Amino acid sequence: MVWISNPVSRLSGRILPPGDKSCSHRALMFAALASGRSVISGLLEGDDVLRTGEACRALGANVKQIAPYTWEVIGTGGYSQPDDRIDFGNSGTGSRLMMGAMAGFPIRVDLTGDESLRSRPMARVLDPLKSMGADVKGEDPDRLPLTLIGSSDLQAIDYTPPHASAQVKSAILLAGLNAKGTTIVREARKTRDHTERMLEGFGIELTQEAVGEGQNISIVGGQSLTPVDFTVPGDPSSAAFLFAAGMISPDADVTIEGIMTNPTRAGLLKLAYDMAELEDLERHTISGEEVVTVRVTGSGRVKRAIPGQELTAAMIDEFPIYAVLAAFAEGETRITGAEELRVKESDRITATVNMLRANGVEADELPDGFVIQGCNGKVPGGGVVDTMHDHRIAMSALIMGTASQEPVGVDDIAMIATSYPEFFQHMRTLGADIREA
Ligand code: S3P
Secondary structure, three states: OOEEEEOOOOEEEEEOOOEOHHHHHHHHHHHHHOEEEEEEEOOOOOHHHHHHHHHHHHOOOEEEEEEOOEEEEEEEOOOOOOOOOEEOOOOHHHHHHHHHHHOOOOOEEEEEOOHHHHOOOOHHHHHHHHHHOOEEEOOOOOOOOEEEEOOOOOEOOEEOOOOOOHHHHHHHHHHHOOOEOEEEEEEOOOOOOHHHHHHHHOOOOEEEEEEOOEEEEEEEOOOOOOOOEEEOOEOHHHHHHHHHHHHHOOOEEEEEEEEEOOOOOOHHHHHHHHHOEEEEEEEEEEOOEEEEEEEEEEOOOOOOOOOOHHHHHHHHHHHHHHHHHHHHOOOEEEEOOOHHHHHOOOOHHHHHHHHHHOOOOOEEEEOOEEEEEOOOOOOOOOOEEOOOOOHHHHHHHHHHHOOOOOOEEEOOOHHHHHOOOOHHHHHHHHOOEEEEO
16 A cells, blocks of 8 residues: 655654664563563554563563553563464564573573564574574574574673674673673674663673774673663654654754664764754753754755764664665765665665665665765655565655655555654654655
């Protein structure tokens, strides 16, 4: 079913984006690992996170919603044998982090996911877990469905992940919590650090040593988590769609509240200040994370700004919407060193380039990035985008349509609910005209 975003002359209003997806997954998982009652407020109630909640329940925790966006988790101090197979839906984060967390318990768990997740690489997590002592059975050792056989006799490892991946880092650290000895993960480039920060919040001791642009993290096995009350800060990846909409709008006055500014996440926000009129209105701290309220005004002129390699990990989920901004800017934008985009919910290099081409923007794939010829404010539009069932491609295309010359369509909107169920309501509040064709 095709949905169309029609160009609108003005976007204005004030929006609080949903809770951060990465923090929401971790809050549920960690609370389920602790002994006792944690209360999580501001939880993202998207499908991906709800699946993690289901998984925690299947593994023995009591997980229930006690008010809108507020959840109570009563953890049992570990994970116990589930009765049935666990289905992680679309969620790479839920599945990969929980594999790590489950690996240190003597349980045998059948795992699966939707078509997109079943096509994504899992060996990057499973190989180090196997070398710690977990076992894995399945037709393809790199793909779901498979069976994870945990062990109460895991051994610590010293591991240098070959990819810049917070999911791999996190899975190993979570397995390391229940391993004998000190597990060390050496990151060449620092990826999002929510696992490190939030584990500390749940009473775990770990050390982080900065090494060049990366870090070494060490965690001693055998520690227990203490329950906490945690408020989830606003998701910078969801907020990116809102501030990008303001940046390309011909007449914008858009304020976005409470965007988490964690430097391992705020790559696009950092760049946005150089691309358009963004003003910080207020900053405060939520659960140890700084959040900012940003006002975007202007007439839709977007200046080109190209991220250095040091920003790639900190905006890895924002490349589709960044590509839309590059299409509205003037001149050529060339992105390299972002090969991880090929293994996201879709191949986001192909999906992003196809999204732009379908709407009259000149764009080409590179093995590890893309090249976009900016249209200097005049993106033609008029196409229907093959979202490849990817939520971030769908939202990026719909944002592009708010300011293109002709409407932009998408072939599917269902996946948007995995990360941003309130997207349509929020865009309507701002004055967007998005409707079923
Ligand atoms: C995430 C890490 C990133 C990111 C994903 C969430 C996390 O994936 O793309 O949306 O919460 O740890 P990788 O670790 O595969 O880069």
